[in-house]
Amino acid sequence: MLKIRRKKAKEEEQKEKQIVVEGQENELVESISLLAREDKGSVKKIITEVDTTVKEATKESLKSLKLLEEGRCPECGRKTKQFLFTSVCPYCGWSSFISPQQRKRIIVHLKDGFSIECDSTFDTKKGDILCITNDVVRQKVPRENVNYTEFAWTEEEIRERKTQREREATGICDWCGAALPKAQMDVVYAAFGASQERYLFCSSRCKLAFQGQYPVRIHRNCYQRLCEECDECIKKYDASDERIIRIEELAKEES
Numbered sequence: 001m002l003k004i005r006r007k008k009a010k011e012e013e014q015k016e017k018q019i020v021v022e023g024q025e026n027e028l029v030e031s032i033s034l035l036a037r038e039d040k041g042s043v044k045k046i047i048t049e050v051d052t053t054v055k056e057a058t059k060e061s062l063k064s065l066k067l068l069e070e071g072r073c074p075e076c077g078r079k080t081k082q083f084l085f086t087s088v089c090p091y092c093g094w095s096s097f098i099s100p101q102q103r104k105r106i107i108v109h110l111k112d113g114f115s116i117e118c119d120s121t122f123d124t125k126k127g128d129i130l131c132i133t134n135d136v137v138r139q140k141v142p143r144e145n146v147n148y149t150e151f152a153w154t155e156e157e158i159r160e161r162k163t164q165r166e167r168e169a170t171g172i173c174d175w176c177g178a179a180l181p182k183a184q185m186d187v188v189y190a191a192f193g194a195s196q197e198r199y200l201f202c203s204s205r206c207k208l209a210f211q212g213q214y215p216v217r218i219h220r221n222c223y224q225r226l227c228e229e230c231d232e233c234i235k236k237y238d239a240s241d242e243r244i245i246r247i248e249e250l251a252k253e254e255s
């Protein structure tokens, strides 16, 4: 998966490079040969500088992706607010929109009463909104001419997205099979065989029933000992997670 993504990114990079450089190749070749004749060192220096810039930018993108994964703002690092198709940072105003899958569902309403329909828009951060249809930038609108942008989601798309979100946030009890929001469930980390497993329970009754049914594990007192102090199993999960410690402490008290 990662490989495919990386390959795709490489291809995109290639594409972008071509578009920007198109029509300037001669100039580029001329400049390089001129510099190479007069000052070999500076050509090398420029290439090193470009490499450094690319590396820095890659680091920055990775950092942003990691922050997004954690539900945090890529610009200020604080918690973002999640809506069905949008993430917004209430602290610095950063936002990210998903565009409707169907074509021509973004409608840019202009101040003069006209509107532009497109597949997606791109904010250049320099005062222009680009309207994109079928991978082609067809209009460039100065932001001050825009009244508002409409995301024309259909009721069906909204319903689908809601169901998907609910499915993602629901956990299944490993004892009775009940479905419950993950946040309300008890988590138990225990080693059966050589490696640690994670179990979800809808209630402490289900958790105790599970522990009663499966008392034999690789280390006999797995439920009672702290994962952090255990070196008998292959750990799959981070034992310093506050939630695990709290649950283990509870288990200790109960026994």
Ligand SMILES: [Zn+2]
Residues within 6 Å of the ligand: 073, 074, 075, 076, 077, 078, 089, 090, 091, 092, 093, 094
């Ligand atoms: Zn922010």
Ligand SMILES: [Zn+2]
Residues within 6 Å of the ligand: 173, 174, 175, 176, 177, 178, 201, 202, 203, 206
């Ligand atoms: Zn249960």
Ligand SMILES: [Zn+2]
Residues within 6 Å of the ligand: 191, 196, 219, 222, 227, 230, 231, 232, 233
């Ligand atoms: Zn263990």
